[in-house]
Amino acid sequence: MKTYLVGGAVRDRLLDYPVEERDWLVVGETAEAMVARGFRPVGKDFPVFLHPETHEEYALARTERKTGMGYKGFAVHADPDVTLEEDLQRRDLTINAMAIGDDGVLIDPFCGRLDLEQKLLxxxxxxxxxxxxxxxxxARFAARYAHLGFRVADETMMLMKHMVAAGEADYLVSERVWAELHKALLERTPQAFFQVLRDCGALGVVFPEIDALFGVPQPEKYHPEIDTGVHALMVLEQAVRLSAKAEVRLAALLHDLGKALTPREHWPSHHGHEKKGLRVLERFCERLRVPKPFKSLSMQVMEYHTHCHRALELRSDTLTDMLQAIAAFKPENRLDEFLSACEADARGRSGFEDRSYPQAEYIRGAAAAAAGVDTGAALRQGLQGEQIGAAIRRSRIQAVDDFKKCYQSAVS
Known part of the structure; x- marks a missing residue:
């Protein structure tokens, strides 16, 4: 049984990157022989097995033949006669088509190491x-390595453009799109993912809601970068600085989708874009089957990011109602994630990247004051039904008002 370390483990070892998992390729064996050795089959579309002790993945060498459109349109051929080079040749990028044998020697038939040195995908x-x-x-590998200077090779970008023009991107299914998007959001430079898709023309096919933002102007006074699409990617970049959570990064990216709905005659103003964008975001999440935690945070940030920016100017009742709407009073709240996404929006503008955002601490203070209200007092007063909620709201507004006065006194 000939085994080779392949794929990402080889690539990242050569880059001195942390190797998170190892994949192995088996040449010259059958599925029956693997099972006889104690390996557990787990592959649905092609023969993959888990090692009986390490539980690492071992795949039989295989070739693929195109039989139809989309990523499922393939016939897989796994056979003991398939060579290592034939298996590596079916892989996507040269930097992922290298192997290391038991002797530790690098096997690199497609010059992946050279492309690593030249920083080419x-x-x-x-x-x-x-x-x-x-x-x-x-695009995701661009997001992973853009900070190292990697870029998509010109000939590969041209091929990707041809694929989009031929309609191949139309066959991407929601599960695969979300899986790649989620991974990209966790990379070091996720904005590169969307830029590559835009460069090859796929952004309008895969994420039309985001693509629609490009070319939509904003007031230069508040947005020196002007273009809303550029702003969205700048906000994503700032979100990476503020949070490691994919939910925060997605919410930051999508917060201004409503601006694409503004009629041209109203440009560069976008009055009411916060609520107008909610239905666009709803469709985005439904189409890609976005998990509920991602969707709920994105909806909150979209609807209330302007309130957050204006927090120091808001009336106590308006601020209290916003905190209630984003569930800030619940023990397991997501106030910090909400504030991180809003701060990313404030900083995601040319020349604003390092500005302070006092609104975050102000809102945290107001939320803490309102959450400290004795909600049981309404019950002890004998109130019932809607009266209870109204009484609690009045008490929280008063607590926020008291906090506001103390805050203003402290900073004056």
């Missing part, structure tokens, strides 16, 4: 164009 063969998921993967 280059396709292995024309077969790259047969799977639309590879467009997303190339």
């Amino acid at each position: 280059r396709h292995v063969s024309p077969a790259f164009s047969e799977d639309p998921v590879r467009i997303l993967r190339a």
Whole structure:
């Protein structure tokens, strides 16, 4: 049984990057022989097995033949006669098509190491164009390594453009799009993911709501970068600085979707974009089957980010109602995530990147004051039904008002 370390583990070892998981390739064996050795089969579309002790993945060498459109349109051939080079040739990028044998020698038939040195994301063969998921993967690897200076090779970018023009990206299914998006959001430079998709023309197909923001102007006084799409990617960049959570980064990216709905005659003003964008965001989340925690935070940030920016000017009742709407009074609240996304929006503008955001601490203080209200007092007063909620709201407004006066006194 000949085994080789392949894929990301080899790539990241050469880059001195942390190796999070190892994948192994098996050449010259059958599925029956793997099971006889104690390996547990787990692959649905092709033969993959878990090692009986390490539980690492071992895949049989295979080739693929295009049989239809989309990423499922393949016939997989796994056979003991498939060579290591034939298996590596079906992979997406040269930097992912390297292997290391038991002797520790690097096997690199497609010059992946050279592309690592030249910081290029280059396709292995024309077969790259047969799977639309590879467009997303190339973009995700750009997000992973852009901070090191990596870029998509010119010929690969041209191939990706041809794929989009041929309609291959139209066959991407929501589960795969969300899986790649989620991974990209956790990378060091996720904004590069969307820029690559835009450069090859796929952004309008895969994420039309985000693509629609480009070319939409904003008031230069508040947005020196002017373009709303540029602003969205700048906000995402700032969100990376403020939070490691994918939920925060997605909420920051999507907060201004409503600006794409503003009629041209009203540009660059976008009155009411916070609420107008909610239905767009709803459709986005439904189409991609976005998990509920992501959706709920994104909805809150979209609807209330302007309130957050104006927190120091808001009336006590308005601020209290906002805190109630974003569930800030619940023990397991997401106030910090909400504030991080809003702060990213405030900083995601040309020249604003390092400005302070006192609104965050102000809102935390107001939330703490309101959450400290004795909610049981309403029950002890004999109130019932809606009267209880109204009484609690009045008490919280008073607590916020008291906090506001103390805050103003302290800063004056």
